Amino acid sequence: MASRSHADDAAGQATRGAGPSAPLLDESQFRSYASVLSAADLEQLVAFWRAEMNAQIETIAAVLGDTAALSRLVHKISGAASSFGAARLAQAVEGLRGAPSADSLGDVRTTFHATVELLGERLRPSAFGPASR
Secondary structure: OOOOOOOHHHHHHHHHHHHHOOOOOHHHHHHHHHHHHHHHHHHHHHHHHHHHHHHHHHHHHHHOHHHHHHHHHHHHHHHHHHHHOOOOHHHHHHHHOOOOOOOHHHHHHHHHHHHHHHHHHOOOOOHHOOOOO
């Protein structure tokens, strides 16, 4: 079983009332990226994903009153989070579909920042053992 990090604890607190929480990061999915990309390419991919997700999450606040726009944005962010292995972020974003609020957007932001922190931990050379590439 994977050990819990500070990032995982913070995101768990943010989504505590949302029912069962998905893992902050699907380790096997992230390892699949790590197995086919060089360390530099993986770091670049994470940096790109982080910047894009941050921009999209910040756009949510602007469309909270527009159900159709919010639905499209939630779909886009949730899909991008899921494909990257950020399972809890996808879950938090999906929670915006019902009755979005500043609190639920705050939960999304907290979960995003915790995910970014955990990704940073996983990018350290010792995170997966000896380098294979």
